[in-house]
Amino acid sequence: MPAEIYLNVAVSGLLTGLVYGLMAVGLSVIFGVVRVVNFAHGEMMTVAMYLAIVLFNGFGLDPLAMVVPLAAVLFALGYALQAGIINPFITRPEHSQFILLVAVALILVNVLLIAFGPDARNVQTSYSFASFLVGPLIIDATKVYAGSATVVITAALFAFFRFAPLGKAIRACADNYTGALVVGLNVKRLYALTFGLGAACVGAAGSMLVLLVDVTPALGPALTLLAFIIVITGGLGSMPGAVLGGVLIGLTEAMAGLFFTPSAKSMFSFGLLVLVLLFRPQGLLGKRLS
């Protein structure tokens, strides 16, 4: 096969991987700070995706323009979820939390199923079939837009955690819960804010992913699993790790789809997951867990 095809597929995978990376960053932030394993992560993203579809098909609003509004909506959803339901579970045993979120995921997926039915839906914008020609590469316009938007958002997020007082407060909570309490930080509120932020990432990523793939309610659990694979591979609690993991998985799946049948490509991701769990559980960039 000519080299251009590999290159095209690789670039395509990389750009899609960036969007997955943003989704995973959301999960990483939630786990890194609130220490909750958000098993409903993918389902929340699917909610965002369906919202984007409704906004587009109903009101003609382009998903790229809806990135910020959808992020805001998901922020509210995440905040409410954390403040309302999850907060009392922070101190409960791990499996209890996990099961709580499994329940939330179950409800979300099936409400979507009832509302929208099982058939695949997508969004056809004016640029859905456009592409950029860069040398030998033919890159989908949707992927370029989605990829670039993701880079901007991720950079903004990094800057927030690095420089903004609120961002630093959140990091303080993550590093030292008791210490944060002692210096007077309202940890409950910060947790809810963080969960909201993580959900906002998923809202943004969702409104972009809707340009790239077809949506069914069943996508929820698949995305959750993918998010975990990315975060574990890249390193739990490491935001750059999540981005790196996303790109890596995007690339792997794209290339695997090229060499093997498309349906087998997830098997590579699972294989990668198993290897990481066994040999380098802290992931590529994560800190070694005590």
Next chain:
Amino acid sequence: MIGRLFDEVPRRGLVLLAGLLVVLLAAPWIANDYLLTVLIIVLYFAYTGQAWNVMMGFAGQLSLGHAIYVGLGGYAAAALYVHFGIGPWLGLAAAIAIAMACGAIIGFLAFRFGVGGVYFAILTIAFAEFARIGFDHFRWVGASSGFFLPVANYTRNDLWNLRGNPTMFYYVMLALTIAAFALCHVLLKSRVGYYWQAIREDEVAARSLGIDTFRYKMYAVVLSAGMTAVAGVFFAFYYNNLFPEQVFHISRSIELILGPIIGGIGTLFGPLIGAFLLTGLSEAMQELLTALGFDAPGAKQVFYGLCLLAVVMALPGGVWPWLAAKLGVNGRRS
């Protein structure tokens, strides 16, 4: 000897248990066909829930990919029957062996490499997904188009080949459930059972008391896998078809843990109570919705989700401990 087994159960509990047993044995005469099929589902979930409970409730390992054992067991026995004419009671041996081997692999990888808690759960999900996709391409057993068992007529009961009418299947499932219950009861009172509980409560402390935690965790995983495979064999011969997309799907894994979680993890009766409550209520709700004219696929799952949410938030130990206290049966948590 049987008497010794029930030493610590108060009289009231024994009476209730005996009553329940009588009702269950007489069910095919009392209940109509529809109710019987519902009962079969209840018992199926009670059984698989109990099998899962061995890993989670007893040894503390959260498995969210248990459907893999149902699938492996079902496909193994079905393949032997369809391709070689080997009856399910013999096929059982292969089904259990294969599932146990799979459980041993997962357990070995996880425990040798210190993968626990949530990571272990994710590992189990990954394995089940792996199986789902793998079997989708496994032509010898039908791949994604499905694997079918020849459906015989229902007038003759062929116990050896598990071909027959629902009543036969009902008694088979009942026998399995009772056997699972008895096995778990015996195990809990034995050294193995106590060691499992120690590991569940505090693995580090357990090791300091001389318990080889690796070995006992492996026992739990392998036993749980083997028990679940038996349900898989039943599943295959009762429904007569197997599709990887359905059998290995994560929804199946989640479905089978709902019963024990709602009923009470680690308790003996939890899975049974949970299965009864869940299936009973959901069927009733389904009837109600159809009567009202709603046809909502997914409504049942939303209901399950809400039940799970309610129990996890309000009754974290499960319904059974709460109910047992109310009944004065002292459903003592193991």
Next chain:
Amino acid sequence: MTALLAVDGVGKRFRGLLAVDNVSFRVAQGAIFAVIGPNGAGKTTLFNIIAGTFAPDRGSIAFAGERIDGLAPDEICRRGIGRTFQLVRPFPGLSVEDNVLIGAMLRRHDPTAARRRAHEVLLRLDLFGKRHQPASALTLPDRKRLEVARALATDPKLLLLDEVMAGLRPAETDRMVSVLTELNRGSGLTILLIEHVMRAVMALAGRVLVLHHGAAIAEGPPEAVVREPAVVQSYLGAEAVE
């Protein structure tokens, strides 16, 4: 008088920190041996090495003549070393009786025989009356006694006690001291303990080892050790000796 436990040149480093630095000592059969020193001196790390939680980087440990360094914690318990934890670790969801029962099951596979042994130990440690309570419902002093009872039920030849007096009031401390003395004199149980409560150390120990920054700075009978200038300076302070 044979040494039951022989620790030779044991060292352990964690990244940049040398937690245990070339420590050697011997615990005679039937003795009560105490390890004292300021916080961070490496006492619990030393215990964890003996009990098998970590393997030493250097040196060796022999128990009843056989090498045990590098063995897993459960194997070490099977060889006859029982231990308690500085922060107690009961099985919270299980009853007091079941906690000790599980310990007893190491040597007695039959639950009935194990239960009998558990009862013996519970009586010894004055917990028999509370045996049906869940372990999570116990007060701290009771939890400490439960921890000791549970370890005792494994029929150890050597018992490692990690700050078992911490948090106890003087009356409770005295009670624990008398129980340990009785176990030592009556059953010949060898005891190796980490302690900060000097009252208990003076009452119990036949020999004391002092650790500071991971290294042994003094060893000998308690009355002699507490007078050594290095010990006074690093740990006790002059008032303690007055």
